[in-house]
Amino acid sequence: MTLEILTSDLLSPLRHGFFTRRGGASSGIFEGLNCGLGSSDQREAVELNRARVADAMGVTLDHLARVNQVHSPDVAVIEEAHNTPVSADAMVTRVPGIALSILTADCQPVLLADPAAGVIGAAHAGWRGALDGVLEATIDTMVNLGASRDRITAVIGPTISQRAYEVGPEFFEDFMAENPENARFFTNGEGDRFLFDLPGLGLQKLRSAGIREAEWTRHCTYSDPERFYSYRRATHERQADYGRLISCIRL
Numbered sequence: 001m002t003l004e005i006l007t008s009d010l011l012s013p014l015r016h017g018f019f020t021r022r023g024g025a026s027s028g029i030f031e032g033l034n035c036g037l038g039s040s041d042q043r044e045a046v047e048l049n050r051a052r053v054a055d056a057m058g059v060t061l062d063h064l065a066r067v068n069q070v071h072s073p074d075v076a077v078i079e080e081a082h083n084t085p086v087s088a089d090a091m092v093t094r095v096p097g098i099a100l101s102i103l104t105a106d107c108q109p110v111l112l113a114d115p116a117a118g119v120i121g122a123a124h125a126g127w128r129g130a131l132d133g134v135l136e137a138t139i140d141t142m143v144n145l146g147a148s149r150d151r152i153t154a155v156i157g158p159t160i161s162q163r164a165y166e167v168g169p170e171f172f173e174d175f176m177a178e179n180p181e182n183a184r185f186f187t188n189g190e191g192d193r194f195l196f197d198l199p200g201l202g203l204q205k206l207r208s209a210g211i212r213e214a215e216w217t218r219h220c221t222y223s224d225p226e227r228f229y230s231y232r233r234a235t236h237e238r239q240a241d242y243g244r245l246i247s248c249i250r251l
Helices: 043-056 127-132 134-144 169-178 180-185 198-208 231-236
Strands: 015-019 075-077 090-093 099-104 108-114 119-125 153-156 186-188 194-196 213-216 245-250
Touching: 015 043, 015 108, 043 245, 075 134, 090 099, 090 134, 099 108, 099 119, 108 134, 108 198, 108 245, 119 127, 119 134, 119 245, 127 134, 127 198, 134 198, 153 198, 169 180, 169 194, 180 186, 180 198, 198 213
Parallel strands: 075 090, 153 213
Antiparallel strands: 015 245, 090 119, 099 245, 108 119, 108 153, 186 194
16 A cells, blocks of 8 residues: 655655555554554564655665654754664754654654755654643754744644543643643533643744744544554553554655
C-alpha cells in the first residue's frame, strides 16, 4: 500500500510530511506504518517502516534524525547525522540533507520552517511539553541559528481533538494555577469532567511567540483509527501497546 503523507502549503517548498499509518509493514495492533522503536512491535517491521519514510523524504535511513522524547522543553541542534539520539523533544537544523523526525500518538507533532534562512524545526508537544515551553524554545533555537521570527511558519499535524480529550478536575486546576487565561482551552464535559483543546493551546503558544502563520491540519488521531494511532484510544480499548506516527521535515 502507498504511504499517505499529509502536507501543508505553509511549509512549501520544503519537503515535509505528517505520515498516517497507511502503507506500513507492521501487523496486529500496530498494523500499518508504526515507526516507534520503543514499541513492542517487531524491530524488523519498524525498521522497514522507517526506511520507507526515509525514502519518501529523499534521505538515507541514517539521515532520518530522531530524539529520545521525554515530554520536556529541551531542543537538540542537529549538526550531523548520527544514530545515538539525545533526550529532547524538539530538533532544529540548518544542515541540508538531514530530515528531522518526531513521533506522536495523540500529542502534537509541530513542523516549523524559515526557508529563506535555511532553518527548520520539529517538535513533540504534548500538554506537558507545550505548557513548559517546548514550542517557544524551538523557535528561540531557530532564531539563534539565523531564522527570523516573522518568517517562521508552523504547522501542527494530526493530534487529539478537544471533543476526544476528556480530563479530570485536577488537570483543569493545574492549568488554572499556571495561568487563569488557560480557561479558554477547556469546555465542560460530563459531571466534573472537562474537554481540553490541545491544538488550541499549541496555536496560542506559537502565536504568542511571534509566529504569524500557524495552523493545525485539523486531523484528530483518536477519531480516525484507520489513519492514525492513538495512545488514548488504545488505552480505552485495553490494547497492550500502540503504534507511533511519524512527522518529518528536511531542507
